[in-house]
Amino acid sequence: MSDHEPYRAGFACFVGRPNAGKSTLTNAIIGSKIAITSNRPQTTRHVVRGILHRPDSQLILVDTPGLHRPRTLLGQRLNDLVRATWSETDVVGLCVPADEKVGPGDRLITKEIEELKAKVIAVVTKIDLVSKSDLARRLMEVAEMAPFADVVPCSAVSGENVETLVGVISKLLPESPQLYPDHMITDEPERVMVAELIREAALEGVRDELPHSIAVVVEEFLDEESEGAERKRIYADIYVERPSQKAIVIGKGGSRMKQVGTQARREIAKLLGTRVYLDLHVRVAKDWQRNPKLLQRLGF
Template identity: 60%
Template structure:
């Protein structure tokens, strides 16, 4: 403990990332830490497509959180691209948060990730037991013990993003492992993602709500144009295309007489207005891009680069 008091006055800044199998609460946790909705969250697995950065600004530190897609055994070209994005991210951060939910038994996917993390020698790993509000105290204690057997971790911290429990402890432990450095992002920004990317993600989140089939893997959104309406500074025009893989999926997204698409548009618009603080006109179209997840050319066009 000797070095803590001397470093307490020094400003720290650096990068952390969360990894975990799909749908273990990584995006929700990042949003709770940052205090603003910057990564999309959904009850559907595999919704996060990009390493979205959220920035936690504190008087003594700046923690830049990179939210990665869920690490999983890839089945498609998109899956391979997502996994290589995760693994390259792990080598570029100062600390890794390995997320495992309290309310689910440790499975093959968690062990697969633990093996990958064991190979990342130089970066400290904090195991984060998420969703503790969904499990009783006894179950949380069992999970903490099970996690400790998975590998060597710098810390194991139980949290609940939904209830706001232990977030300060987690932030403190993450920040303690950052280098002494001036702020990396000035001006109190919450994210360094271009606004168009965030807007596209909000549209995608609205489209995923309530859909019960294969759609999560099959929707991509491209914001073609985003600009203030001529002669008005209180209205932003947003033109976006939603891409699916098959005509049957297009029919699901549009819904009977266009009702579902209208609902998606109004929910997405409300979120975009909250994010940007202005009135928004949203023009949302749906197109079929056949098997885009397996086509390198289409993946590039939709923003998933090599």
């Protein structure tokens, strides 16, 4: 950092229609998995903050659910959460995938974020999936939508231009002292992150059948000693909306459930840096996405 450049710190978030690559980009920038990702829309359900420490700035990236047309009470609450987050950020990056034409959803969100006090940039994602000529066309399309502070093409998968994007966002942050301590990469409670990793594992292979019907609650989170070493003992419930969905999640002879446990345990151990004992149960909470009491119980 030069003597003339002031230190900057603030909040930024990526917005866009579902599946525009927001969570993948957030993870790529933070350099660690703080948000679960999938190729299904509306995978993100919580606001997750990832913190990037740089010599000249501290960037707090807020990962939000994708704005969508809600069909349930859960959908309405997620949209409210998104809008509340937008109003509190310093920089908003509109994500538009390079491999899809600019559509009505992109224009609708652009119109909405133009009203915000935040500085707005456009981020053309997934550039590894298109040719240079197609990318040039997409960049022109995007630039014509609004007077963005900048338009940055990048790929979270290949890493191309991600550092450039971080530099652009950091320069738009307000002058401010550091907001979070060094080495902290998220302020998300461990329990919530563990529940999200279990949900990601449970979604694997059943996204087409029940992408939005799965919720996870961590009931117990205990420290214990086993075979002379520390480990976490975690009890969690996977909720679905119907008995038929419970059968899908468990699988024939419990085969899917075994896979879910293995994958989730591996990711949780990586996150917590310790051995993990994981006890999972599948429970039915009828039409929980539409029931205010059940939504509250499940953390929404």
